[in-house]
Amino acid sequence: MIDILSTIHDWLFKGWESIWRVLFVGVLAYLGLLIFLRISGKRTLSKMNAFDLVVTVALGSTLSTIIVSRQTGVADGLMAMAVLIALQYGVAWLSVRWTWFRHRVKSEPTLLFHQGEYLRMSMRRERVTEDEVLSAIRSSGGARPETVTAVVLETDGSFTVIQSNDSARATSLQNVQRLTADGSRQAC
Template sequence: MVQHVVAAAQQGVVDDLLHLPMPPAEKVIRTVAVYLGILIVIRIAGKRLMGQMNSQDLVVVLLLSNVVQNAIIGEDNSLVGGLLGAAVLVLVNAGLDHLTLRIPWLAWLLDGRPTVVVTDGLLDHRALLHLGMTPEELDNAIQAQGADSLSQVRRVAVEPGGSVTVELQPDARTATIGDLRRAVEVLTARLEAQGSGPARG
């Protein structure tokens, strides 16, 4: 009797791990559909959700996976189903990455283009409003990249991934070691040229 109970329990564990409650094709379709759906939602939500998140954005990101979980797995809690879903996600994502490298319009469709919010120190309030960013958030991003004010900035763009790229005015750029070395070489050459000139009486 005990052996039958143990054997039944073992068989139940095996069934839970390996038995798919839904056809594999349905699992693949569910996974791809949810992947594309989330991709569209994030594309519409804009670059802010990917980069400059506030507390509300963070809550949305944290809850997103729980909201769509049942849409992917349904009644499937099997190990095989989980591995199949993970494999489909990885393959679809890799395939889209490969296609976006070869098809520019698809890259634009999925990722978008950088949004320029500052040009020659002038803030584009409309572009900033479209992104859902406040001037304070933009100031923080600019200061984090070495600019104290908009007057020191030539161009600021919010990339499709949400990162902020800042191009400083030439006078506002921090000198590198190479810049200093070249300046010293120029000064040294000038001093040597003056020293080798004819002496004045």
């Protein structure tokens, strides 16, 4: 019985040294991350596409590892964060300057539903079901698919629903891709 209580105690409390380490290292790592984010700008934590989301999750995971893992020093962890931020900055910088690079690393928005018609090839390619399109329509306040001009799967994985009465927003479909019968992509 005493062994069980001792084991439970060790699971819950490793000692004051461990607590003080987490507090000290956590503050240092957090301040380091704030400085890096301030230097690198708002785009570092944006969720404009899947690549941005992966970098955000990786930064959070790295911060957690620095704080909790005794094997990772603050300097090692901050260097890992700096590398991730620098790579994300580099990819964003190149994407803004060269279209060919942007097309290699970033996806394009995809039209899934247009003027009452489910675009099945696009849905299959993006692995989206009819139920998910209907859910997006409901989430946007739509009662029926007939009241919707388009449903777009954005580059960050979110759905955009363009209501039929939003004729001014219809021009926002200009960079959205649609799959043709032969499987090629064409702009709307």
